[in-house]
Amino acid sequence: MHQRQRPGPFRAATPLILASASPRRRELLASLGLDFEVVPSQAPEPPPMAGERPDAYALRLARAKALDVAAPRPGALVIGADTIVVLGDRVLGKPRDAADAMATLTRLAGRTHVVITACCLAGAGGAVREFAVETRVRLAHPGQEALAAYAAGGEPLDKAGSYAIQGAGAFLVERIEGSPSNVIGLPLKELAAALVELEAIRPASPGPAAGGRGPA
Incomplete structure (x- = not known):
């Protein structure tokens, strides 16, 4: 799938x-004004290893995804990413069903947790840059009935942590410390800086100002 270029910086x-395959990551990357291809990775997502730090775990998954796609695509730079939710020292994955989503939301409600998105930029020769960004998120506790209704609505089922700040789940979010786009799935500030440093992207040439006049 090819994402067409649209206005951006x-x-x-x-x-x-x-x-x-995440439409949220696709929209975030497209917001930078970039022309890119979408090739979902088929790499497995195993659970954390014993004693593995959450950021190291997220980086391991992002690396596996990027390298899986990069191997047969010489000449391209592949962006692999993985987002996890961490409460204390426990990594909370995507829920199995509405009941599992409800259990996760009950754990998170009224507490602060950490969202980590790891990114790996890779070419056919291997990883060239990788980093992980953390954002702290505090969820409100709107009551068990509201949590149950949200869990039953279906939105949490493909989301790490069982909520989406870019969707109806925004009603749960009391405070964010750090990058909101990181919670959605891509830390745009850090990703753009890395791509610029690697000379994979460059600032767009500004067009004429709307309503402006050309040279006299």
Whole structure:
């Protein structure tokens, strides 16, 4: 799938591939004004290993996704990403069903947790840059009935942590410390900086101002 370029602050200077089927990541990356291809990774997502730090776990998954797609695509830079939710020292994955989503939401309600998105930028020769960004999120506790109704609505079922701040789940969010886009699935500030440093993207040339006049 090809994502067409739209107005934004950057342009791609090398072929870019997003190794994710997530429509949220696709929209975030497109907001930068980039032309890129979407090739979802088929790499498995195993659970954390014993004693593995949450950020190291997220980086391991992002790396696996990026390398899976990059291997047969020489000349392209592949963006792999993985987002996890951490409460204390426990990684909360995507819920199995509405009941599991309700259990997760009950744990998170009224507490602060950490959302980690790891990114790996890779070419056919291997990883060239990787980083993980943390955002602290505090959820309100609107009551068990509201949590149950949200869990039953279906939105939490494909979300780490069982909520989506870009959807109806925004009613749960009391406070965010850090990058909101990181919670959605891509830390745009850090990702754009890394792509610029790698010369994979460059600032877009500004067009004429709306309603402006050309040279006299």
